[in-house]
Amino acid sequence: MYPDHPTHRTPVPAAEVHRPVPIVPAPTPLPVNAPSTTPELATIVLPDGRTITGxxxxxxxxxxxxxKPPVSRVAVNIALGGVGFLAVSGGLLILTSFIAALTAFVSQLVILAAVIFGGWIAVQVLGHRERGAGTTVNIRKATFKRNHFHG
Structure with missing residues (x-):
């Protein structure tokens, strides 16, 4: 038979079984108290006559x-408040300078727009015109009688 054929069966090897072996921990030795750490025995006689030993x-x-700390808490709080105020003041200074720079930038943009727009208006008003485009009226001898024009 052919080994690649589907009907060809190869024998399966026997499976090996591994059984775990429990690990038994080694017994730990009991701690030995040093003679100085063993408390002493005491005996107490109660008023009713019983004796207790232990x-x-x-x-x-x-x-x-x-x-008590050498510096009072109030002084520490005041100092921390001053440090915090200094930290905030630096941020406010930066914020203020940023707002001033932004205001100057916007005002320069407005001035630039006014100059450009004003120049465009001036060119439109005062610029070169064609002379033949309009209507020319020549009045030579005109008479007005009773608010009526006779040409």
Whole structure:
């Protein structure tokens, strides 16, 4: 048979099975207390006659009082306000100079437009005209009688 033919079957090798082996952690040794860290045994006799024996507990130490800062908070706030004002003033100075430059630019554009438009109007009014285009009227001897023109 042909190995590429669909009816040709090749034997499948047996599958290998791997089983995981659990890892057992090594036992950790118990910590040994140093003799100085072992608390002492204490015995207390209660008023009713019972006796209680146990380890002593170190009393809780109060938290240390925070030291007063050498500079008052009001002075720090005033200084921070001054720093903030200086930072804002620089920005306002830049903004003011930008607005002034923009105003100067717009005014120069308006002046330029006025000069160009005024020059165009002057050329239209005072410019060269053709003399034969209009109607010429020559009045030589005209008489007016009773507000009526006789030519």
């Amino acid at each position: 380890y002593t507990i170190a009393s809780a130490q109060p938290a240390p009082v925070a030291a």
